[in-house]
Structure formats: structure tokens, C-alpha cells
Amino acid sequence: MRALQRGQAVPIVAQRQLVIQPHARILTLLAMAGEDTSVHAAALGRFGYSPEINVVADPRRRDDQYGLLRWLLPLFEAYYAECRAAGTFPQIWVSSSGALGHLDTLADRLRFTDEDDIKRLGTLWTYAGERSPVAGQQALIAATKALCAHFATGQQEGEDEHLGSLLTWIEPPAGRDIFAAVATAEAQPMAEKTDPRFDRTALQPAIQDYNRARSAGESQAVLSFYHARIQQLLEGVIRPIYAATQRAMSVLTAARWQPNPALDALADQEAQEFERFMMARDQGYLLPYHDKPKAGAMKIVARERAELNLEAGMLRHDRAAREKGVVSGSVLRAQVVDIRQQKVRPRLFEYDFVLSSHQDGLHLRAGDELWTLDDPKMSLRVDGVERRGPFTWVTGRVLVGKNAAKRMSLGTTLDFGPEAPNWQAIGNELAQMSVRLTNVPWTHSDVTPPSAPIGKPMPADLLAAVERLA
Structure with missing residues (x-):
């Protein structure tokens, strides 16, 4: 309400709510409409640096899209190796939750292709994708979620998923109505898809011209001309998304945010999880598409423990979390x-x-x-x-x-x-769960246990007997 009154987002915390790695990579991917597992254009760079951009003319052509993915692979291999050598963890920033979901889906699909190098890229991305739903994870960050943990705007939560409008609320243009400024910002795509009108009027005709020239056997110079036209169109979309993600990181690295000691444990835990993941890959363990029941149960236990540890740590070191806990009664x-x-x-x-x-x-x-x-x-x-x-x-x-x-x-x-966070206790909990899963409970097996005889006679009036218990 205060943000709506002022026409500007208001901070809801004084301390930083996440770890921001100085070497974090910003990854912006665009998918072709109707092709959710495609990569039409990719922009990758570090915070404070211009991106490297690669565009394929038509991602429906497998060889062309794989060429783009092979361009990304050594960049991520080098980054992961750099983080591992330093004993820290990689961090990937995307623009929004939609972009995060697109990367997670791609990671799953790429792991099961028939090209080893493409599988490797999918495996590296899977580390970030599998960590993304875990409370307190620091590996894969959606800029919109990170900003919403620090600011409240005068619009609905779903509208906050548009990074451009969210940044407009945080830093509104002077002398302009906030809703007019937000409407202008919303005209620019900020996720993994381009605008349908842009597709219909500009991008689709350009791709058709490229495919027509390719089918007609035109020279490489002609194909390069059409490819450059497509790249120019998509760069006009992908560069603002990359720049907006950079801007979000800049807002969150400002001096106004006070340090949060709770984040130190989260960073240490993330580094350990990353090292475990990479060691398992080095030892040849494969990542399944679907977890088996036991593995799924173990992951649920780990997520529950992570959520409890995050809450306990924040209540001790984050003043806003403490006051929220007082108000909610926890x-x-x-x-x-x-x-x-x-x-x-x-x-x-x-x-x-x-x-x-x-x-x-x-x-x-x-x-x-x-x-x-x-x-x-x-x-x-x-x-x-x-x-x-x-x-x-x-x-x-x-x-x-x-x-x-x-x-x-x-x-x-x-x-x-609650008790202070204990990240090492997860080992004991997983061991207990392993013991419990040694014998499958009858609820999950094909064998129904025999009925136990009732020691007491059935009451004449069952309803009255139940009411007497109250």
C-alpha cells in the first residue's frame, strides 16, 4: 500500500537476502515460439561486462542449434572448473522464473541426447536446475525473485515477474506517472519468449526468407545476409533482457544493503553441494530423468532440512525475518x-x-x-x-x-x-530414512497385511461412543 501511495517500490528488508558471487554469470536464452526446448539466441557474460551473443537462424535445424550449444559448453566448463579450483560455487543469473524454468527444462532434455558434448552441457546445467527448488540455494537466481525479496511494489505478485516493470517500480522515471512507465516497460519482453506481434511481423518473415534461400541453394553470402538480419532482430530483444538482469544485480549490490551473517552458512553449504555434484560426475554416476522412490524420498528429506535450517538461520541473523516471526507467532x-x-x-x-x-x-x-x-x-x-x-x-x-x-x-x-541451523545433521536424517526404506511399508507394496482381531466388543451405538470421547 505504501508503494502504491508513493508510486515507487519500498524496501522491505535492510539486510541482503542472498549471496551475490562477484564472478556470477548472466545467462539469457531466447526460445522460438512453440519450441519450448529450443535456444534461438544466447547471451552470456559476467556482472559488469558486455555479453557474448550467439544466434542461430532457425533452431528447428538440429545441427544449427547444437552448434550454438557447443559454443556455450566450453564457457561453462571453464567457469565450473574455475569455481571448483577456488573452492566456491558457480552462480547463474536469469531474468525471471520463466527463464529459470526454461533452463531447467533444457538441462533435462539435453542430458538424453545422442551427442556427448551436448549431454555434458545438460549435466552442468542440471546442477543449477536441481538446486533451484531447494530453500536457501544460491546456484540459480531469478532476478525477479531476488528483487522481490528486497522490495515491495504497488502491483500484483504475478506482475512482478516482468523484470522491466519491477525495475521501473524500484527506480521510476522522474516526473512520469508510474503506471504509464510500467506499461511502457511491459512492452519489452523480459523472459525466454519474444513478443507474438514481433514474431508475426518481423521474425517469422526473416526466418522464412532464410529457409527459402537455403532450400534454393543460394550462396553462402546470401545466407549470411539473411542470418545477419535474424541476428539483428534477436539482439534487439536479448540485449535489453541481459541489461535488465545486470541492472537488477547492480541494485542488489548497492551499499545500502547491510551484511547478513546467515548467508555465510548458505555459501559454505552451496560450495559443498557443488563439490559433491562434480565428484559424482567425475566418478561416472549418471543423472536419471526420474528419481527412484528411495532417491526421491532422500531429496524430500534434504529439502525439508534445508528449509528448516534456512528459517533458523534467518531468525537469528536477519532482523526482518525475526520481526515477521514475531508477528506470525513462530x-x-x-x-x-x-x-x-x-x-x-x-x-x-x-x-x-x-x-x-x-x-x-x-x-x-x-x-x-x-x-x-x-x-x-x-x-x-x-x-x-x-x-x-x-x-x-x-x-x-x-x-x-x-x-x-x-x-x-x-x-x-x-x-x-527453533534450534540453530545444523547443516551436518542431514547425514543422520538420510541414514534414518535409508533404514526406514529397507522394508517397504504395506501401503506401497502389493501385500495387504492380515486384519487384526478386535479385542473389545463393538458398541451398540457407535456414534454415541464417538461423541463420548469428546
Whole structure:
């Protein structure tokens, strides 16, 4: 609402929300209309540098498109090798979620062609594609998603997927109505497809002329003329997309964004994931098109753990995430009202906290284990939650940090949330899942277990029996 009032996007965080690699590559691909797995034009470059551009006249001709992909392969081979030697990870920036999906689809398709070098490019792209749905990943970044993590605009979320209109909201032209400026920006394609009117009136006739000359056996000079015409048309589309992605990165690397310590762990984790991926390729392990049930279950576990670790890390180091947690009730912000000391045996004491909070939407129940999000490090097992007028009273026993609890002053305000992120714990969880999957549960097998006899007689009135349980 504030952005709509001002006619300009407003920042929603003060700290940077993602890692931006100084060596990141910007990749812009254009697909031919109706050919979702094609690459008509490609632009590749580093942040702050002009792109290298390659265009094929007609990507429906397999040899021509493979020629473009072979041009890309050594560029990505060199970049991945550079990152691996430096012990870091590659990062690819695309303009939008649509462009991200196009790259992911291409990676899947290219891995199963009959050309080894094309398979290799698909394999390299698969690293970024497989990482893209994982919470906290830093390998494949859509510029629109990155900007939306930092700004709120006065338009709908779906409209924010157009990078040009999103950047217009962030840096609107002076003295011009914001909606008129956005409408002008939306006329320029910003994803993987060209404008249908442009296709109909300019691009399609140019491709038809090229194919007609090729079928007629015209000289190479004539074909080069028609190819140059197509390249000129597509460069007029692809260069603004590349430039807009550069501009998005420039906005996000500005000095206004404060450092975020939570990103350090994400960068380390990404580097480890990249090294594991490349080692598996070196050892000859193939990437399947569809995961087997066990592999799929393992990936689900890994994604769930990544999401929990990301949330825990952000709640500790990102102020905006912390305040959102307080509002949503996932973070308990409370004052220490009482500390009860109980002697269990000589020189051993237990400490119970009584906390008071103004929050009325807390997601708490008895048995939950909460950890302080700041120093001192303590964990609390919730024993009771009670609402008294405008306050929520929480009682709990200190499990970890008893020395800190003993020195705690009444009236101190503490923030409690999930346990600190533990990226190494994923190994234990995967091992547990592997044990569970050793024996396939009956719900996923062809064998139905025998029915167990009922020990008690069936009640005469089943409905009444169920109601009595309430």
C-alpha cells in the first residue's frame, strides 16, 4: 500500500537476502515460439561486462542449434572448473522464473541426447536446475525473485515477474506517472519468449526468407545476409533482457544493503553441494530423468532440512525475518517474570521460567523445545501455555544453559525460536530414512497385511461412543 501511495517500490528488508558471487554469470536464452526446448539466441557474460551473443537462424535445424550449444559448453566448463579450483560455487543469473524454468527444462532434455558434448552441457546445467527448488540455494537466481525479496511494489505478485516493470517500480522515471512507465516497460519482453506481434511481423518473415534461400541453394553470402538480419532482430530483444538482469544485480549490490551473517552458512553449504555434484560426475554416476522412490524420498528429506535450517538461520541473523516471526507467532518474544529454582540433588538444580508475552497468535504447545535466538544460548521445554487477558503466560523448564538461567535478571526480554541451523545433521536424517526404506511399508507394496482381531466388543451405538470421547 505504501508503494502504491508513493508510486515507487519500498524496501522491505535492510539486510541482503542472498549471496551475490562477484564472478556470477548472466545467462539469457531466447526460445522460438512453440519450441519450448529450443535456444534461438544466447547471451552470456559476467556482472559488469558486455555479453557474448550467439544466434542461430532457425533452431528447428538440429545441427544449427547444437552448434550454438557447443559454443556455450566450453564457457561453462571453464567457469565450473574455475569455481571448483577456488573452492566456491558457480552462480547463474536469469531474468525471471520463466527463464529459470526454461533452463531447467533444457538441462533435462539435453542430458538424453545422442551427442556427448551436448549431454555434458545438460549435466552442468542440471546442477543449477536441481538446486533451484531447494530453500536457501544460491546456484540459480531469478532476478525477479531476488528483487522481490528486497522490495515491495504497488502491483500484483504475478506482475512482478516482468523484470522491466519491477525495475521501473524500484527506480521510476522522474516526473512520469508510474503506471504509464510500467506499461511502457511491459512492452519489452523480459523472459525466454519474444513478443507474438514481433514474431508475426518481423521474425517469422526473416526466418522464412532464410529457409527459402537455403532450400534454393543460394550462396553462402546470401545466407549470411539473411542470418545477419535474424541476428539483428534477436539482439534487439536479448540485449535489453541481459541489461535488465545486470541492472537488477547492480541494485542488489548497492551499499545500502547491510551484511547478513546467515548467508555465510548458505555459501559454505552451496560450495559443498557443488563439490559433491562434480565428484559424482567425475566418478561416472549418471543423472536419471526420474528419481527412484528411495532417491526421491532422500531429496524430500534434504529439502525439508534445508528449509528448516534456512528459517533458523534467518531468525537469528536477519532482523526482518525475526520481526515477521514475531508477528506470525513462530517466534516467542517474552519477558522473564519469574525464575524458579528446584534442587534435585546436591549441587544439581533445575530452573523453570515463567514468561509473559503480548503475542496472541503463538504457535506453542506443551512439549515444544525452544531456543534463544540471541546470547545467552538456552533451550526451554514448554510445560504450559495460558492466555490471561491481553497476555500469554508460558512456563517451561531450562534444558540447556542452566548457568545462564541462574544469572538471568527478571524483566529481561528474550526471543525464542527453533534450534540453530545444523547443516551436518542431514547425514543422520538420510541414514534414518535409508533404514526406514529397507522394508517397504504395506501401503506401497502389493501385500495387504492380515486384519487384526478386535479385542473389545463393538458398541451398540457407535456414534454415541464417538461423541463420548469428546
